[in-house]
Amino acid sequence: MKRIDLHVHTSASDGTAAPETVPELACHAGLSAIAITDHDTISGYERACGPAAALGLEIIPGIEISTRFNGSVHILGYFIDPHSPHLLPVLNWVVLDRDERNEKIAARMRADGIPADYPAMKARFGDVIGRPHFAELLVASGLAADIRDAFSRFLNKGCRYWLARHFIPIEDSLRIILHSGGVPVLAHPFQYNLDDTELRDLIEHCLDYGLMGLECRYSGYTPEQISYLQKLAHEYSLIETGGSDFHGERKPEISLGSGTGSLCVPYDLIDTLRDTASSLTRYKERKDP
Ligand code: AMP
Ligand code: ZN
Ligand code: FE
Ligand code: FE
Secondary structure: OOEEEEEEOOOOOOOOOOHHHHHHHHHHOOEEEEEEOOEOOOHHHHHHHHHHHHHOOEEEEEEEEEEEOOOEEEEEEEOOOOOOOOOHHHHHHHHHHHHHHHHHHHHHHHHOOOOOOHHHHHHHHOOOOOHHHHHHHHHHOOOOOOHHHHHHHHHOOOOOOOOOOOOEEHHHHHHHHHHOOOEEEEOOHHHHOOOHHHHHHHHHHHHOOOOOEEEEEEOOOOHHHHHHHHHHHHHOOOEEEEEOOEOHHHOOOOEOOOEOOOOOEEOHHHHHHHHHHHHOHHHHHHHOO
16 A cells, blocks of 8 residues: 655754655655645755655645644644745744744853854754754753753743744634645644544634644554544544654654554545645635735
């Protein structure tokens, strides 16, 4: 059976694998197609396109946006137009907001004697710098044993180096993805600690703003969890998607394509996704200035 992975991060955001190397990793993992879904940037997708074409690997432009809704909920967008005038200014805004927060984190670290040089971090890691990069610095400085330790003692909400950043309202992120020709999908639905009623409320709210898919298969999800999500997807006429949330060495327990071991995302999910995206083309054309 042909397999795919629709949730992949590269070093363009907080993954560690360079976008140019991800297509080769995907081929080695036996995958027929991948979607690059970096946080807040499409540059990883653009850098991976050439190498993917050379290997005959199908690659889909994607995005993952952290949004505001009773805490933070992640929305994936598939088949977005990477040059969309609706998307790029928003991503630029998110990066500027990250910069503002990150400068403050770095300053607080420097005040504590940790060598946090933010311009140097930007030069090394690119535009989308997040807490995982600061976690690595804490590990390198000997203050934390590993990334998990760095988050739990220093970077989680309420800790010394946690500072808020601003999230786009969930309604706006759904609209922006739709206007850029993308199919909006609710990411990793079990990450938000919601019971059945609360998850349904979230889905029903998002449906009003154009949600079209549900990430039913995800690293670590049990067969029972997957079939529960598939039932929800069916009930709400949402497309089923699936992916590992690969982050390279920053989440070493997650492998491309197979997640924590048992993940299997069949190729035919891409066909449904593509059909849905092409049905959006006319909508997008109407919205383009
Ligand atoms: P940021 O958007 O910069 O605030 O960072 C959020 C990112 O940090 C998420 O996308 C996760 O990949 C990562 N993250 C959050 N909490 C943890 C944790 N406890 N351990 C490891 N990584 C985490
Ligand atoms: Zn991430
Ligand atoms: Fe996520
Ligand atoms: Fe992700």
